[in-house]
Amino acid sequence: MTAETAVELDGVTVRYGDVLALDAVTLRLAAGRVHALLGTNGSGKSTLFKAVTGMLAPQRGSVLLYGHSPDAARKRGLVGYVPQSEQVDWEFPVRVADVVMMGRYGHMGFTRRPRAADRAAVDAALERTGLTELAGRQIGALSGGQRKRVFVARGIAQGARLFLLDEPFAGVDKGSEATIIEVLRAMRDDGHTLLVSTHDLAGVPAFSDDAVLLQHRVVAQGPPEEVLTPDLLLDAFGLRAGDAAGARGEGVR
Numbered sequence: 001m002t003a004e005t006a007v008e009l010d011g012v013t014v015r016y017g018d019v020l021a022l023d024a025v026t027l028r029l030a031a032g033r034v035h036a037l038l039g040t041n042g043s044g045k046s047t048l049f050k051a052v053t054g055m056l057a058p059q060r061g062s063v064l065l066y067g068h069s070p071d072a073a074r075k076r077g078l079v080g081y082v083p084q085s086e087q088v089d090w091e092f093p094v095r096v097a098d099v100v101m102m103g104r105y106g107h108m109g110f111t112r113r114p115r116a117a118d119r120a121a122v123d124a125a126l127e128r129t130g131l132t133e134l135a136g137r138q139i140g141a142l143s144g145g146q147r148k149r150v151f152v153a154r155g156i157a158q159g160a161r162l163f164l165l166d167e168p169f170a171g172v173d174k175g176s177e178a179t180i181i182e183v184l185r186a187m188r189d190d191g192h193t194l195l196v197s198t199h200d201l202a203g204v205p206a207f208s209d210d211a212v213l214l215q216h217r218v219v220a221q222g223p224p225e226e227v228l229t230p231d232l233l234l235d236a237f238g239l240r241a242g243d244a245a246g247a248r249g250e251g252v253r
């Protein structure tokens, strides 16, 4: 029996003018696993996220999410997106619980008046991400790691099955990183699928079941210990054997 496929890219090609960002990328991500997406600066990670969320239509190839087109998957609320911190206006005066409630908008009528089921879903999502105590706090008054968890909670409240996390460990301290990893594992154990972009190669085995090395095309995919080999890293990152631990942050994203 083959495992359920959460994400299926077939020959996906994206160009921005003369720049070939994704070159016939074919990729299958099994459901119910944590997948790390690794690649240097400009290797096409954000473009791949955009193709998966349907923000961008590839010039060639197809994308399926649990068998649905990206648009259909979005309308069904199947995809949760955790953006990079700099893409969010943290000064916007809104409470943690309000951001998580946004995940329920698709379930509400035009009035956007939360019902008991919406409140229950928000409470459960806050609990799952360890944010119950912070429900009333302004998002601007959270740590970097707590902010990531708010967006994860929004996706859980929405009922998403696939989560895309863009550099969730960037700018968070070790303690917060460990908490995020716990949340990712718990979500995986609940049956969610997670695709996590990171430049922190050394941390990859700790949080992911599978790794994908991207350099405009898929260089390698498999268990982290099989993907993070010196030869493959040299291919994708230009790194030499033994450099991986030293690569944290240093221009390798």
Ligand SMILES: Nc1ncnc2c1ncn2[C@@H]1O[C@H](COP(=O)(O)OP(=O)(O)OP(=O)(O)O)[C@@H](O)[C@H]1O
Pocket: 016, 017, 019, 020, 021, 039, 040, 041, 042, 043, 044, 045, 046, 047, 048, 253
């Ligand atoms: N809107 C755009 N217009 C032109 N070129 C673009 C655009 N967006 C991305 N690119 C180029 O496409 C390539 C892939 O970019 P992408 O942002 O997907 O990479 P990335 O792996 O996410 O990089 P980073 O780690 O820096 O976020 C790069 O060469 C980038 O300069």
